[in-house]
Amino acid sequence: MVTELASWVETYGTASVLAVGGAFIGVLFGFFAQRSRFCLRAAVIEFWHGKFGEKLSVWLLAFSSALILVQGLILLGWLDVSSARQLANRGSLSGALVGGLLFGVGMIMTRGCASRLLVLSANGNLRALLSGLVFAVTAQAALAGSLAPLRTEISGWWTVDGGAARDVLARVGAGNVDGLVFGLLWLVVAIIFSVRSGNRLWMWIGGLGTGLAVAAAWWFSYAVSQASFDAVQIQGLTFSGPSAEWLMRVLASPAPAFGFDAGMLPGVFVGSFIGALVGREFKVEGFKDGYSMARYIVGAMAMGFGSMLAGGCAVGAGMTGGAIFALTAWLTLLGMWAGAGLMDRVLAEPVHTAQPATQQAPVVVPVAP
Template identity: 30%
Template sequence: MESSALVILAGLGIGLVYGAVGLLSGFCLMSSMRGWLAEGDGRLVRTYALAIAVAIAASQFLAGSGMVDLGKTIYLQPSFSAPVLFLGGLLFGYGMVLSNGCGSRALVLLGRGNLRSFVVVIVLAIAAQMTLKGLIAPARIALVQASQTTVNPNSLPSLLATLGLTESLSRVVAAVLIVLVLILFAFAHPGFRRSPGQIAAGIIVGLLVAGGWYVTGHLGADDFNPIPVTSLTFIAPIADSLQYGMLSTGLTLNFGIATVAGVFAGSLATALATRRFKLEGYSSPRHMLRSGSGAALMGIGGVMAFGCSIGQGLTGVSTLALGSFVALAGILLGTTAGLRGALRVQPAQSAEAGSTAA
């Protein structure tokens, strides 16, 4: 089998597993933050933390053993714009609250019959494509060019290497320290320790990130037909999937598109098998407007941040790139602003009840 076909099939398989796990566990950063900050339930945020820990451990093992060159990814570039990454993260995080979930969560819910997620996916894809190549692209490029700097070191291991540590030792030290902190944070919560399903979800999602690196960086390595080294991410792939659906004869199927299709199919199959499939729509035009606005912010912000809560929060962070931590900080702050404080987004049902009463 050609390497490109193998990568596509593997991407479909990774997506299928992610879609099933995402539906069964409710894996989502926005839901995790809402449960933690607004509802006092910290279990889901521990699932996310465990997924990061597993993704870092497995990905750095692949890199340290020479099976994958993470330096070829978009995250470990010699120059990046920290302000644009952070601003993009802010926009994405706040948009995620407005839309009640990220792009990957929207795909999972769409497979369950949630038609609100259909609007989110379409609007996100259009906004992302406009920011990548369309009307918004010149402004984004100008911002990046005006603020980007060459950063050396550009990752935590390379930063530790400046202290005199060898490359391999600095990689181990950086990975072990972060992984230990995240695992301690996750398992310090009694409720999480009693939730085997959430523990399994965190481990599986983290391994899927490493699986994506292995597939594109090792199995798909071909000097005559180079394939981008990538893993789970959803902003650009959702945009590419919409474009591929419209113009497939002029485009090439890739890992990201296959993953997006797999997530939808995996969620749909799981929803049907567990009898969770149920058609749902918007309760009011106001709800639809807010959800669509959040999707647009996610599309624009996700492109600026080089990824979403999965693409940067898990996949990017697994490379230990400094830029990914900047983007993740923006995502977390934007999400927190949407859940608490003066910019808090009122839950859709509460907002509609209040307007009806008025």
């Protein structure tokens, strides 16, 4: 396969091959995520409500399958993630925790994480479309705009060196075999939950297919890096950086260079649109009132800033980074679960408005006929 990739790279160029591969993997992710209702927010809500059902089982199927496949590829010698930014670069533990908390809060307010918003946008959901645009603008502002100083300040509170210090397996004295076994254990849990909740066939296929797409992104970018004479960054699926990149591609000139992310994001949109057509689920939806619109916007802003602070979204940090056992990714995932659980509790609390002490109930005086 590497030989064929080398031939394609020589003929079409590294950037084009990366973009086409990213688009293909994006279509797979979008289709499987749409058909399985893959959503971290829904999984977190089920977990905190003590209902280990369909949504949680789908997320666990995707997460465990991504972890197993990535660790398996490493053991086979088909993938080397030592140069991936989640492991090689200096990381921020404070950024992971604070960013994860903010992202978790935001995804409850917007009723979906970054990837879910893109999937729902392709299904005709205008609330998700607006939230996705606000997410992209905020992410770009946090990356290189007005919010960048604040992100840099928080990131500097607590940092960790790259290399073994940022690798969970290395820190606990474990190896990739242990990582594979860990993934298999979670797969068993996912299967048990899936059987107990009576998952439909598409839930099984979509959950496993979503995890496959995450692993495929890691393998493909590594394979192209081995087939190309150009420097290629090893990477997986993520939505925060690509969203900001596409925003600048539309607004700025010259536009950012094409690569894996440039193809992946529209690929996910197309894949989800196809899934909606297959399931006859395409439906244009909007906001019901001004309050819900304001909530979605604030939530999208929290997610956009949180994702850049944490170094990734629910897929980019939680699944992609988690599959290679990056310490900051696992802390981000922990923050997301905690922040989402707290925000779900806040929104679920009924609002009681006390009557003024001087206000009395009206007195009804019967009138004689």
